[in-house]
Amino acid sequence: MKRRPLFWKVYPYYFLVIFISLLLVALYGAREMKTLYISQLTSTLEARARVAERLLKPLLNTNETARLDRECKEIAKVSNTRITVVDVKGLVLGDSHEDPLSMESHGTRPEIVLAYGGEVGVKTRYSNTRQANMMYVAIPVKQDNEIIAVVRVAVPVSAVENILTSFYRNIAIGGAIIVVLAALISMAVLKRLTDPLRELRNGAGRFAAGDLATRLPVPTTEEIADLSESMNKMAEQLAVRIKTIAQQRNEREAILSSMSEGIVALDADEKIVLLNRVVAGFLDLDIAESRGKTFYEVIRIPSVLEFVERAMHSSDIAEMEIKMPGSGASVKYFQARAAALKDSFGEKVGVVVVFNDITRLKKLESIRRDFVANVSHELRTPITAITGSVETLLDGAMDNSDDRRRFLDMIARHSDRLNNLIKDLLSLAQIESETEQIGAGLTRGRVSNVIASSVMACQEKSRLHQVDVSYSCDPNLEANINRGQLEQAITNLIDNAIKYSNQGSTVNVEVTSPVDEIVISVQDKGVGIAEEHLPRLFERFYRVDEARSRDAGGTGLGLAIVKHVAVTHKGRVSVDSLPGKGSSFRIHLPRTQ
Numbered sequence: 001m002k003r004r005p006l007f008w009k010v011y012p013y014y015f016l017v018i019f020i021s022l023l024l025v026a027l028y029g030a031r032e033m034k035t036l037y038i039s040q041l042t043s044t045l046e047a048r049a050r051v052a053e054r055l056l057k058p059l060l061n062t063n064e065t066a067r068l069d070r071e072c073k074e075i076a077k078v079s080n081t082r083i084t085v086v087d088v089k090g091l092v093l094g095d096s097h098e099d100p101l102s103m104e105s106h107g108t109r110p111e112i113v114l115a116y117g118g119e120v121g122v123k124t125r126y127s128n129t130r131q132a133n134m135m136y137v138a139i140p141v142k143q144d145n146e147i148i149a150v151v152r153v154a155v156p157v158s159a160v161e162n163i164l165t166s167f168y169r170n171i172a173i174g175g176a177i178i179v180v181l182a183a184l185i186s187m188a189v190l191k192r193l194t195d196p197l198r199e200l201r202n203g204a205g206r207f208a209a210g211d212l213a214t215r216l217p218v219p220t221t222e223e224i225a226d227l228s229e230s231m232n233k234m235a236e237q238l239a240v241r242i243k244t245i246a247q248q249r250n251e252r253e254a255i256l257s258s259m260s261e262g263i264v265a266l267d268a269d270e271k272i273v274l275l276n277r278v279v280a281g282f283l284d285l286d287i288a289e290s291r292g293k294t295f296y297e298v299i300r301i302p303s304v305l306e307f308v309e310r311a312m313h314s315s316d317i318a319e320m321e322i323k324m325p326g327s328g329a330s331v332k333y334f335q336a337r338a339a340a341l342k343d344s345f346g347e348k349v350g351v352v353v354v355f356n357d358i359t360r361l362k363k364l365e366s367i368r369r370d371f372v373a374n375v376s377h378e379l380r381t382p383i384t385a386i387t388g389s390v391e392t393l394l395d396g397a398m399d400n401s402d403d404r405r406r407f408l409d410m411i412a413r414h415s416d417r418l419n420n421l422i423k424d425l426l427s428l429a430q431i432e433s434e435t436e437q438i439g440a441g442l443t444r445g446r447v448s449n450v451i452a453s454s455v456m457a458c459q460e461k462s463r464l465h466q467v468d469v470s471y472s473c474d475p476n477l478e479a480n481i482n483r484g485q486l487e488q489a490i491t492n493l494i495d496n497a498i499k500y501s502n503q504g505s506t507v508n509v510e511v512t513s514p515v516d517e518i519v520i521s522v523q524d525k526g527v528g529i530a531e532e533h534l535p536r537l538f539e540r541f542y543r544v545d546e547a548r549s550r551d552a553g554g555t556g557l558g559l560a561i562v563k564h565v566a567v568t569h570k571g572r573v574s575v576d577s578l579p580g581k582g583s584s585f586r587i588h589l590p591r592t593q
Contacts, residue, residue: 056094122138136154479591486569
């Protein structure tokens with residue numbers, strides 16, 4: 001249905017009521033005016049007839065008809081009224097406008113008949129003599145209580161109609177003016193009523209749009225003023241409540257956003273009513289698009305759907321470890337925990353599911369298992385060799401000097417390897433414990449001194465392998481360092497470069513200082529490393545070629561120590577290598593002023 005403004009719903013009826021009221025009043029007034037005028041005219045004509053009777057009665061007694069006719073004409077001139085005198089037989093004795101001798105008998109005229117009966121005859125009818133509508137008043141003329149004649153006076157009805165028409169015209173003009181004034185006044189009155197209502201409507205629209213700061217004007221009309229004050233008070237209370245709700249929502253969003261756990265809440269129809277950015281990242285969801293949709297519409301992981309479905313139909317807390325689809329490093333593990341979501345009456349209305357990313361724990365657990373296995377494997381080899389050599393000596397090899405010498409050398413060599421392995425493990429454990437407090441124990445020192453000490457520590461090995469070691473470093477370059485750890489890391493890199501370099505080649509140690517860091521680079525021209533091994537080079541016990549690494553005397557922990565030393569110094573490590581071209585290992589330290 002088409003809606004119309006209140007003004008146009010009320011004003012037409014208001015105007016119609018005024019118009020009809022004025023019309024009825026005008027019609028009633030016109031009718032009463034006509035009745036009153038006719039009554040007054042009748043009285044006037046009757047009075048004229050009485051005057052004419054007094055003047056003409058003496059002439060009736062003398063039978064002077066000619067004089068009577070003249071008197072009628074004289075009286076008519078003065079009164080502007082037609083006067084006719086008729087005897088009891090209907091014969092016209094005198095007439096103010098016609099010759100009585102030429103007039104027909106008037107004995108049958110209605111007003112004359114009434115006058116013959118002793119009444120005042122009043123009639124309005126068409127006059128054949130005057131050829132016009134006339135109003136007649138006839139009175140009987142009595143003598144000795146006997147009617148001897150009838151005096152009739154008449155005026156044209158057109159004169160009455162002209163007067164009434166002028167009256168009607170004046171009423172119409174006055175009524176039109178009154179209607180216009182009433183329309184304007186009613187319009188002003190209604191506008192004074194509807195304008196405050198329009199303000200209320202516009203104000204309510206602003207409130208609905210969220211503009212609760214403005215206030216509605218308070219008019220003088222009591223009822224509308226009360227309504228305006230109530231709406232202003234409502235807006236004020238709504239603003240306070242919305243502010244409180246927004247603050248609570250922001251606090252909730254801040255709490256949910258700062259949580260490391262992923263949270264998703266579902267209603268009884270499994271529609272998502274709440275989720276934070278963490279779970280959106282876990283499950284690769286869009287927060288805005290996911291809200292309001294069912295869980296199975298946005299999730300296509302069978303294990304997650306199965307867990308949620310089981311939690312929806314259970315009143316107990318459900319837990320499950322979920323492995324996300326993927327391969328290699330992209331595999332993720334989550335610990336999911338679901339609990340019933342209840343309303344204020346304790347009725348279950350959905351579930352809330354919390355996802356904890358345990359991928360790192362899983363990887364740490366895997367690393368721990370690999371570490372234990374690798375340590376066991378690395379320890380088993382020298383211990384087995386030492387045990388076998390001792391048993392062989394005890395079984396009689398001690399009596400043979402050559403065998404005794406050979407097995408003792410083997411025991412010594414594997415004891416040294418076992419000692420180096422334990423030493424590296426202890427060093428790595430110490431560095432890892434210090435890594436928990438990154439930057440602790442660092443002092444200002446010159447990098448060139450550390451480089452020189454590391455090169456000097458490797459001089460004997462470089463001489464034995466016939467590999468030259470050179471270095472270049474700004475002698476004034478300083479950084480916050482732990483000298484012992486950094487020297488051990490650089491020594492490990494130089495030692496590895498010497499091991500895997502060809503005789504006669506050169507190992508270059510170069511220190512550069514870009515804008516925001518210090519880069520210590522150890523470059524060799526050795527065998528190089530295939531690209532697929534580069535991401536795992538700094539893992540513990542990772543070996544590109546296990547047989548060759550063991551022959552070279554490595555423990556598999558040197559590069560892991562280098563990485564942890566770099567982290568302790570708030571830095572990082574990097575490596576580039578090409579098979580047959582050599583390798584470049586780098587330690588990146590933050591540059592401080």
